[in-house]
Amino acid sequence: MKAEKWQKVASYQEKRADQVVRCHLCPHRCVLQQGAAGICKTRVNQSGTLYTTAYGNPCSLSIDPIEKKPLFHFMPGQPVFSLATGGCNFRCLNCQNWQISQVSPQSLNGYDLDPEALVQRAIGCNTSMIAFTYTEPTVFYEYMYDTARIARSKGLKVVWISNGYINREPLLDLCPYLDAANIDLKCFEDAMYRKLTGGRLQPVLDTLLTLKEKKIWLEITNLLIPGFSDNPEMITHMCEWLSANGFEDTPLHFSRFFPNYKLNDVPPTPAESLLEAKTIALKSGLKFVYIGNQPRLHGEDTVCPQCGHTLIQRYGYTVGTYEIQNGKCNRCGKSVPGIWHS
Numbered sequence: 333m334k335a336e337k338w339q340k341v342a343s344y345q346e347k348r349a350d351q352v353v354r355c356h357l358c359p360h361r362c363v364l365q366q367g368a369a370g371i372c373k374t375r376v377n378q379s380g381t382l383y384t385t386a387y388g389n390p391c392s393l394s395i396d397p398i399e400k401k402p403l404f405h406f407m408p409g410q411p412v413f414s415l416a417t418g419g420c421n422f423r424c425l426n427c428q429n430w431q432i433s434q435v436s437p438q439s440l441n442g443y444d445l446d447p448e449a450l451v452q453r454a455i456g457c458n459t460s461m462i463a464f465t466y467t468e469p470t471v472f473y474e475y476m477y478d479t480a481r482i483a484r485s486k487g488l489k490v491v492w493i494s495n496g497y498i499n500r501e502p503l504l505d506l507c508p509y510l511d512a513a514n515i516d517l518k519c520f521e522d523a524m525y526r527k528l529t530g531g532r533l534q535p536v537l538d539t540l541l542t543l544k545e546k547k548i549w550l551e552i553t554n555l556l557i558p559g560f561s562d563n564p565e566m567i568t569h570m571c572e573w574l575s576a577n578g579f580e581d582t583p584l585h586f587s588r589f590f591p592n593y594k595l596n597d598v599p600p601t602p603a604e605s606l607l608e609a610k611t612i613a614l615k616s617g618l619k620f621v622y623i624g625n626q627p628r629l630h631g632e633d634t635v636c637p638q639c640g641h642t643l644i645q646r647y648g649y650t651v652g653t654y655e656i657q658n659g660k661c662n663r664c665g666k667s668v669p670g671i672w673h674s
Contacts, residue, residue: 386475391418413463495529516552
């Protein structure tokens with residue numbers, strides 16, 4: 333493929349002297365000389381104008397259960413059309429999709445789907461939702477934004493699975509076309525954030541607050557990496573911050589780590605660490621706390637916070653019992669935050 337085919341003038345750029353351009357899409361705010369690409373590998377300075385090279389060339393398409401994102405309080409059991417392009421604005425040591433996230437879009441063999449064709453593909457797959465996921469959707473912002481607008485106009489719900497590393501202006505512009513998001517909160521210490529990802533903590537917290545402000549359905553994932561993000565004191569600070577900032581009803585997913593990418597020498601997360609994290613979160617006032625990637629702990633069921641009745645039983649990505657009606661517990665009538673189907 334010729335890279336030029338997938339290029340489009342990028343949003344949120346500042347042109348400077350001598351054909352230098354600064355990108356204002358994410359908090360890195362890369363300053364790029366002529367011919368240079370940003371940290372994300374998708375935004376390139378060509379003759380003093382910033383272009384995205386990730387427009388209409390997704391490298392991955394799939395139909396997933398919404399639980400895989402993970403989203404547990406948003407249309408449980410429903411399929412979602414999922415896509416990604418190459419590139420990412422993080423350099424996570426534990427990246428699960430490094431083969432596509434740590435390379436430029438034009439280095440991959442992608443599909444040829446403009447936003448209209450992409451939405452029609454989703455509709456043709458009998459899905460009512462479309463998710464931007466797998467890599468980091470922020471870096472293919474223009475493609476995501478145009479697709480989201482068309483998807484919403486066709487009655488599809490739009491889901492954003494992200495590291496949350498985006499500036500406020502582009503996020504506010506995107507919010508009118510979002511129905512739900514899962515933000516990966518990597519850890520709760522800035523120095524560790526920089527070590528694990530190359531990014532900073534505060535911009536991610538700002539994204540959480542903006543999504544809450546705009547009433548986008550939100551769930552949060554925290555991967556517990558032994559020796560990096562599994563410190564009980566750090567987890568306590570994170571959960572106390574979430575509780576103090578009005579996220580008590582926001583589902584929090586503690587996920588088990590498995591050795592990958594540049595952390596192949598780190599062992600999987602012990603079950604005891606996951607259970608301790610859940611206990612800390614519940615004591616901090618968070619009402620919906622889940623454990624992922626560890627089925628034997630049975631930590632993925634949704635339980636009524638008032639009467640303790642199991643409302644949704646999950647087996648991996650499969651939904652079993654479903655006892656929520658009109659957004660309420662079938663047993664005691666307690667309202668359960670989320671976006672539910674009848």
